[in-house]
Amino acid sequence: MPLFWTFLIVLAIAALAFVLGRRGAVARTAGDSRQLHSLPSYYGWYSFILAAVPALVVMIMWIFVQPIVVEMRTVSALDLPEAVSTADQNAAMRQVRTVAMAVQDALASGAMTKDQLAAFATDPAPMGQALRDAGSSMLVTVTPTLYNAVDVYLGTSNMLAWIMTVVIIGLSLAGVFVAISRCRPDFRARNAVEKVTMSILVMASVIAIFTTVAIVVSMVFETTNFFSQHSWIDFFFGTTWSPAFQGQSQLGLLPLLWGTLYISFIALLVAVPVGLFTAIYLSEYATRRMRSIVKPLIEILAGIPTIVYGLFALITVGPLLRDYFAQPLGLGTSGSSVMTAGLVMGIMLIPFVSSLSDDIINAVPQSMRDASLGLGATPSETIRQVIVPAALPGIVGAILLAASRAIGETMIVVLGAGAAAQIGLNPFEAMTTITVKIVSQLTGDTDFNSPETLVAFALGLTLFVITLGLNIVALYIVRTYREQYE
Amino acid sequence: MNDMRIVERLVSTNEIKIAARDVNVHYGSSHALKGVDVDILNGHVTAFIGPSGCGKSTFLRCLNRMNDTIPSAKVTGSILLDDEDIYDPKVDPVRLRAKVGMVFQKPNPFPKSIYDNVAYGPKIHGLTRSRAELDEVVETSLKKAALWNEVKDRLHAPGTGLSGGQQQRLCIARAVATSPEVLLMDEPCSALDPIATAQVEELIDELRTQFAVVIVTHSMQQAARVSQKTAFFHMGNLVEFGETGQIFTNPHDPRTESYISGKIG
Ligand SMILES: Nc1ncnc2c1ncn2[C@@H]1O[C@H](COP(=O)(O)OP(=O)(O)O)[C@@H](O)[C@H]1O
Ligand SMILES: [Mg+2]
Numbered sequence: 001m002p003l004f005w006t007f008l009i010v011l012a013i014a015a016l017a018f019v020l021g022r023r024g025a026v027a028r029t030a031g032d033s034r035q036l037h038s039l040p041s042y043y044g045w046y047s048f049i050l051a052a053v054p055a056l057v058v059m060i061m062w063i064f065v066q067p068i069v070v071e072m073r074t075v076s077a078l079d080l081p082e083a084v085s086t087a088d089q090n091a092a093m094r095q096v097r098t099v100a101m102a103v104q105d106a107l108a109s110g111a112m113t114k115d116q117l118a119a120f121a122t123d124p125a126p127m128g129q130a131l132r133d134a135g136s137s138m139l140v141t142v143t144p145t146l147y148n149a150v151d152v153y154l155g156t157s158n159m160l161a162w163i164m165t166v167v168i169i170g171l172s173l174a175g176v177f178v179a180i181s182r183c184r185p186d187f188r189a190r191n192a193v194e195k196v197t198m199s200i201l202v203m204a205s206v207i208a209i210f211t212t213v214a215i216v217v218s219m220v221f222e223t224t225n226f227f228s229q230h231s232w233i234d235f236f237f238g239t240t241w242s243p244a245f246q247g248q249s250q251l252g253l254l255p256l257l258w259g260t261l262y263i264s265f266i267a268l269l270v271a272v273p274v275g276l277f278t279a280i281y282l283s284e285y286a287t288r289r290m291r292s293i294v295k296p297l298i299e300i301l302a303g304i305p306t307i308v309y310g311l312f313a314l315i316t317v318g319p320l321l322r323d324y325f326a327q328p329l330g331l332g333t334s335g336s337s338v339m340t341a342g343l344v345m346g347i348m349l350i351p352f353v354s355s356l357s358d359d360i361i362n363a364v365p366q367s368m369r370d371a372s373l374g375l376g377a378t379p380s381e382t383i384r385q386v387i388v389p390a391a392l393p394g395i396v397g398a399i400l401l402a403a404s405r406a407i408g409e410t411m412i413v414v415l416g417a418g419a420a421a422q423i424g425l426n427p428f429e430a431m432t433t434i435t436v437k438i439v440s441q442l443t444g445d446t447d448f449n450s451p452e453t454l455v456a457f458a459l460g461l462t463l464f465v466i467t468l469g470l471n472i473v474a475l476y477i478v479r480t481y482r483e484q485y486e
Numbered sequence: 487m488n489d490m491r492i493v494e495r496l497v498s499t500n501e502i503k504i505a506a507r508d509v510n511v512h513y514g515s516s517h518a519l520k521g522v523d524v525d526i527l528n529g530h531v532t533a534f535i536g537p538s539g540c541g542k543s544t545f546l547r548c549l550n551r552m553n554d555t556i557p558s559a560k561v562t563g564s565i566l567l568d569d570e571d572i573y574d575p576k577v578d579p580v581r582l583r584a585k586v587g588m589v590f591q592k593p594n595p596f597p598k599s600i601y602d603n604v605a606y607g608p609k610i611h612g613l614t615r616s617r618a619e620l621d622e623v624v625e626t627s628l629k630k631a632a633l634w635n636e637v638k639d640r641l642h643a644p645g646t647g648l649s650g651g652q653q654q655r656l657c658i659a660r661a662v663a664t665s666p667e668v669l670l671m672d673e674p675c676s677a678l679d680p681i682a683t684a685q686v687e688e689l690i691d692e693l694r695t696q697f698a699v700v701i702v703t704h705s706m707q708q709a710a711r712v713s714q715k716t717a718f719f720h721m722g723n724l725v726e727f728g729e730t731g732q733i734f735t736n737p738h739d740p741r742t743e744s745y746i747s748g749k750i751g
Contacts, residue, residue: 287557367594371657373555375607375664376584385606390597 006059006165010172014052017176021047025183038190046189047179049196055172062164070156077152079145092149095140099150100157102136111135120147219464222457230451235458241421243441243452251455253462255421259431263342263417264406266427270346271406272399275353282354283361284383295358302351306411313344313416321428332428336418339427345412349402356401360394361387393477400474404467410435434459503528503668503698504549509563511544511553518544521563522724524717526668531690531699533709533730536719537745542702545719546670549700550586551579567668584611587661587697591673593653595645595660600637603645603656604628607664623663630696631659632689651682658689669693671701675708687712706746710734718742 022044029035036043071093078092106112111134120127124147128140140146183189227235230251238252278298282291318335321343326332364387372382388395410433418430419440441456448454504526511519519541526532526549534542544553551572553559565572572582584607595603604624607613614620624641628634633655637648645656654674661669671690675683690712693699703709709716710730717727718741726733726742737743 365594367590367592368596370552370555370588370590371594371596371660372606374550374552374583374588374590375610375660376580376582377606377610378580381610385610386596 003059003063003161006168007056009169010052010055010059013055013169013172013176014048017047017051017179018044020176021045021179021183024180025185025187025189028183029185036185037188038193042189042193043183043187045193047176047183049193050175050179051172052175053196054175055168058171059164059168062160062168066157066160066164069160070153073156074149074153077145077149095146096149096153098138099131099140099142099146100153102131102134102138103150103154105136106131106134109135121151216464219457219461222454223461225449226451226454226458229454235455239423241437243455249452251451253434253459255423256432256434256437256459257462258423259338259413259417259421260407260433260435262338262427262431263345263413263433264403266338266342267345267349267406267409268399268403270343271349271353271402274346275350275402276357276395278350278354279357279361280383280388283358284379284387295355298351298354301347302355304348306348306409307415309344309348310411310415313340313412317344318416326428329428331426334418334428334430336416336430337428338417338431341413341416342427344416345406345409348409348412349406352405353398353402356398357391357395360391360398363394364390393480397474397478400470400477404470404474407433407467407470408435408463409433410439414439434463438463501528502526503568505564505566505569506545506548507564507566509545509548509561509565511541511548511562512560513556514558518722519548520722522719524724524727526698526700527715528698529694530715531694531701531713532715532717533713534700534702534717534719535704535706535709535745536725538704540719541722542719543672546588546672546700546702549668549670550583550588552583552588554579584664585666586668586670587664587666589654589657589661589669589671589674592677593650593657595648595653595656597644597646599642600628600645600648600656601641604659604663606660611664613664627659627663628656630662630693631655632685632692633659649682651678651685654678654682654686655689658686658693662693666697669697669699671699673702673704676704683708706734718745720745 022040025036025043026033026040033040074093074096075089078096080089080092103112103117107114107117112130116130120130120142124142124144127142127147128138131138142150230249235251235253237254238250239254240250240252241255243249243251278294282294286294314335318337318340321337321339322333322335325339326334326337368386368390369382372386373379377385413433413436417432417436419432419436420430421432421437422429424431438456438459441453441459502525504524506522506524506526509519509522510517522541522545524532524545534546536542544559547553548561548565549572551561553561561573567582567586570577596606598606601624604627605620608620608623614623625634625638628637633652636652637643637656645653648656654677658669658671658674674690675686678686687708690699690701701709701712713730715728716730716733718725718733718737718739720741726737726739728738733742734746737746
């Protein structure tokens with residue numbers, strides 16, 4: 001029985017449990033629900049939870065454990081030599097899965113019957129052709145061992161799936177009975193539901209934290225792997241980035257770090273004044289009507305995918321800068337440049353800076369404005385001397401958050417600044433960033449275990465540390481600022 | 487009203503500082519203030535009383551054109567400050583507000599040091615020529631607000647770190663520092679405890695010797711304690727305006743009478 005149906009059945013049982021639990025509790029008070037400890041629906045929800053949650057939790061665990069069990073049994077059926085390498089074992093398992101999938105498809109579409117399949121047991125050789133005739137595109141030749149393994153694979157999967165269905169529905173029903181027997185009038189259903197709600201919330205945050213930790217751990221693992229193959233001195237202090245896939249690569253971080261910081265700096269040079277002034281205009285000067293038009297328009301900017309900004313950089317801004325500034329001034333002939341990527345990234349960040357700053361400026365209490373205006377200050381004096389200083393920590397936080405976005409940006413740089421790793425001051429020259437090199441080191445057919453590929457993880461971890469640092473500082477500042485008015 | 491003690495103090499002058507005639511205020515389509523005539527005298531404390539929503543704050547904000555900062559507010563009528571119409575196009579509301587200071591209901595010190603709070607007005611209006619002069623203005627203003635002794639050792643600590651009553655006195659000092667001629671106070675004690683209230687009330691009585699003071703209050707006892715003139719507002723109308731003693735002991739209008747005896751909330 002497909003998983004989906006099992007899931008629906010559990011939900012149906014739980015819905016039934018809701019009705020039964022609720023009715024049962026009310027019935028035990030002879031219809032006077034005021035005698036219940038909690039509102040009747042809490043008894044319903046309690047029963048619902050007891051019927052659904054344990055069953056679904058077991059189901060999820062089962063989904064994770066079942067493939068492991070199936071694989072173990074299949075591997076032993078494959079009769080592989082004692083000293084088989086992981087790679088060979090994986091290849092053999094892949095074959096089993098391919099054939100098993102083809103068999104399942106053929107059975108499902110009716111192109112092959114169970115009897116036909118069983119008939120291949122004595123001579124599996126023509127089975128590959130039969131499956132291809134049934135519409136499969138697999139090219140494996142089925143040997144007796146393979147046939148045997150596929151048989152074990154399919155048999156175990158099937159059996160475990162049935163056991164799972166029975167266990168889960170059984171658990172769900174058991175939940176209903178337990179719930180109904182507990183739903184007496186003095187049972188504190190409300191508190192029980194509260195506890196379950198809390199544990200669901202805790203679980204959600206645990207998942208978030210766990211994923212973060214897992215990502216960091218895997219990055220750290222691959223990074224140590226990289227540093228065992230490549231000198232860390234070259235990585236952190238090398239000024240040349242030239243991966244050579246025959247070995248002898250120079251993988252210096254500095255040119256990439258320089259490009260990242262240079263482009264982000266130009267982006268902030270654009271985004272901070274424009275975004276901040278926009279926010280000040282919107283929150284202090286604009287009429288309500290103006291605000292209701294301008295704000296959504298700016299927020300459209302935030303909805304544009306970065307690849308579109310990248311195209312804009314490549315096709316419009318790059319050539320424009322080259323033809324009107326770089327070439328006439330003799331500063332360069334490249335359409336891809338730090339300036340191009342920086343400007344376009346700055347435009348991308350404007351709504352980010354402006355909407356964060358707008359929130360922060362609006363959080364400055366009206367009484368501050370009244371006080372300043374009441375003393376005879378003009379609106380712009382009020383902004384400069386009271387509102388911006390009061391909002392400054394928050395604004396700095398917003399800028400740091402924008403900076404960490406700029407540092408992590410990839411598409412605009414690929415299309416706007418090119419891929420040449422170099423250190424230089426001329427903003428009309430092509431440069432590149434950490435993110436771009438991560439992409440280029442991981443794409444393409446390369447040995448995954450070479451330093452040229454693994455460097456991507458070291459770069460990623462470096463980036464992560466930089467943006468994490470920025471975010472921590474930013475959040476710290478924003479938080480200190482918030483306390484000021486509470 | 488047994489505890490109400492009517493203060494009869496000697497009032498030295500009787501010159502009119504502000505003369506308001508037929509002042510009307512509309513917020514959009516709602517008529518919040520209807521044809522109000524009031525004279526504010528030098529050397530007096532004038533109290534505005536009345537049930538909440540009757541237009542006291544609205545009228546107070548007319549006197550320093552703070553209503554200009556509310557887009558929907560429209561003010562008509564004439565308000566003369568020293569015989570000059572403050573709504574005349576020639577008058578710069580920014581200069582006017584330096585002359586007519588304001589203290590708000592909730593203490594609202596800037597998130598700056600005590601010193602910078604008080605120095606804010608003088609700096610903006612360029613009232614002092616040197617740092618020493620500014621120091622002096624800060625000191626005298628804090629003294630006038632009866633706060634100097636409490637803060638003189640921590641002038642550079644943040645103003646927001648003071649207690650509620652101290653903050654309100656700091657706001658008074660800040661308003662006083664621009665040397666205003668009129669001081670408007672909108673329920674200045676409503677966020678304060680009784681002791682801080684008593685301090686501020688005492689202060690108001692002292693300030694009256696230097697400025698014309700207008701105070702909005704919801705407490706009739708307070709009006710009786712600190713003011714010489716009282717105006718009673720009701721639903722946007724000025725119902726009665728006269729000597730505080732007369733308003734509280736012998737009101738002419740039945741609405742004033744019922745408000746004072748607690749029948750109109
Ligand atoms: N900014 C405003 N916009 C619209 N209506 C307002 C505004 N301020 C006050 N009002 C209205 O004007 C009337 C008088 O308000 P207000 O002067 O604040 O009363 P009071 O200070 O006497 O309690 C009230 O009905 C109030 O709803
Ligand atoms: Mg008011």
